[in-house]
Amino acid sequence: MVDSASIARERSMLLGAVSDFVLGLLFLAVALWANSLMMLAEVVRGYILLALEIVLLVLLRRIQRGQFHDFDYGAGKLEQFANAGLGTAMGLAGASIAVAASYRWWHPPEQAELGLMAAVVLSAVNLAQNALVLRSLWKAGRDGSSVIITGQVRTRLAKLISSGIVLLALLTNALFNGSGIGLIAEVAGSVFVAVVMLQLAVSMWKQALPSLLDRALEERQQILINRALVTHFDVYDSLASVRSRLSGNTPYVDIELGFAADRTMADIQEAVDRVAHEIAQLLPGASVTVVPRLQSVPHAA
Template sequence: MAPTAGPVLSEYRTKERFVRNGFLASFSTFTLKLTAALLSNSLTIFTDLLRNVGETIACFFAWQTMRRIAKGKAGTYDYGYGKAESLSSLLVAGVMVVSLIIALAGAVDRFRHPVDTHRVELGFFVAVYATGLNTLLWRRKYRLTRAAPSPIMESQWHLFRNKALVNGCVVGGLGLDQAFDGAPWALYIDPAASLVVCGFLAYSIYNIATKNTADLLDRALDESLQLVILRALAGHFDEYAAFHGLRSRRSGTAVYVELFLEFEGSKTMAEVQRTIESLKTELERHIPGSRIVIAPATAKVV
C-alpha cells in the first residue's frame, strides 16, 4: 500500500465537496436562466444559458470523477489519479466548445437580422445574482487550488472565474440594452454582448485544453524545472561517474522524475546510497510535489 494513500484520499474528499458545491450552484443558476430565456428574446441571455448548460453538465461529470476518486482503494493506482482529473478537465473544454459554436452561430444571425429585445428584467437580476455567487466560488476554489494544486481544481477555478466575468458582461450588456432602448444602434448591443461571452469561452477552452492534453501525453517537465535538476546534478558532479538519462512526467499534483547515474565500481553500495539520498532530498525540496527515483546504470537509458 502506498504510504501517502490516506492523506491523498482525504485531500480528494475535500476537493469533491468543493466540486459538488460548484455543480449545485451551476444547477441553481441554470434553472433561473432557463426561465429568463423563455420569457425574453435576448441572445445574450440565451448564449449565457447555453454556456450554463454546458458548464453544469461538465461540473456534474467533474463531481462524479472526483467522487469516484475519493472512494478509490488506497494503493490501487501507484501514480495517483492525475489522468482521470485531466480527462474530466478536457470534458469541461469539450462541452464548452459545443456551447461556443451554437452561440457564435446565433450572434452572426442576430447581426444579420437584428431583433429588439423585451422582458429581460429577470435575466438582468439573475445575472447580478450569478455574478456574486460565481465570484465567491471562484475565490474559494482558487485558494484551494493554490493550497493543493490539481488539474480538475485548476479547471474549476478557471471555469468559475469565467462564469463570474461573463455574468458581469451579461449584466453590462442587458443594462446598456435597456438604457438605450429605442435607439437604432441599440439592436446590436445584444449580439455584441453575446460575442464578448464567446470570447471568454474561447479563452477558457484554450487554457484548459492545452494544459491537460500535455499532461495526458506525459510531456516532460518544463525547462525551468529541468534546470533545477541539472543544477543539483552539477552540485554533486564529483559523486557519480556519468549521467545516463532523465525521464519526467506529471500526474495531477505529483511530479515524477527518474534519474539514471553511473557510479565508480570501487564505491560500496552504502556510499552510492548516501549520494542517492542526498541528491533525492535536495531535488524533492526544490521541486514541490516531486517523487524522485535515482537508479544506478552503466549505459544510456532512452
C-alpha cells in the first residue's frame, strides 16, 4: 500500500514532467517564430532533462511499490544508464548550440519583434512554472526520505536560476532588437545555455561512470566483512565463498555459508540473519546477501 507522502512525491514529479512537456511545445513554436537560438537551446535542454525526469519517475514509482527487484541490474543501474546516454546527448547538443551561437555572431539573424515579445512572456511563464514545481517538490521531499526527490529539488532550483537568466537575456534582445546590444544578448544567452548543457553533460557522466564500472571494495571494508565472519564463525560450519563489489556508492556483499545437513531450518536461518545483520551494521547502506548451502553427508563405505 502506497502512503500519502509517496503519492505526493509522485504527483510533484508528474506535475513537473507534464508542465515541462507542454511548455516545451510552446517554446519550440515561439523559438521558430522569433528565430531565437536561445529559446531553441532551452527546448533541447528541457526535453533531454524531461527524458531523465520520466526515467526517474518510473524508478520512484517502482521503488515505492517494492518493485525495484524487477530490474536485472538494480534500479540504480537503470538511472545511471539513462544518465550516461542523456549526458552524451546533452553534450553534443550543447556543443552544437555553441557553434550555432558563434555563427550568429558573425551573421546576425533577422528576428520577428512580435515573436521576441511572445518569447519574453513565455519565458516569464516558464520562470513561474519552475518556481511552482520547485515548491511542490520541496514540500513532497522535505522529510529527506527520497534520494530521487532530493535530486529533483536541486535540479529544479538550477532550472529556476537558469530560466531567470534566460528571461533577462530575452528581454534585452526584445527591447534592443536589430541593434548590437540585442545581438549580444541573443548570442550571450545562447552561449550561457550551451555552457549549462555542457556542464550538465559532464556532471551526468561523472555521476554515471562509477556506477557503470563496478569496483572492488576498499581494504578497510573487506576487513570489516572478515571481522563479522570471524565473530560468528561458531554459527556456521563452513565458508563457501565471499564476493563483494562497489557499484556507485553502494557496497554489494554476497556470501555463501555451509551448514551440516542435520541442522534445522530455524537454526540455519538464525545464523544467516546474524551474519547478515552484523555486516549491514558494519557497512551502512550495503546490500548484503547471505546464502545457506547444505553440506553433503558422506556415504558410508
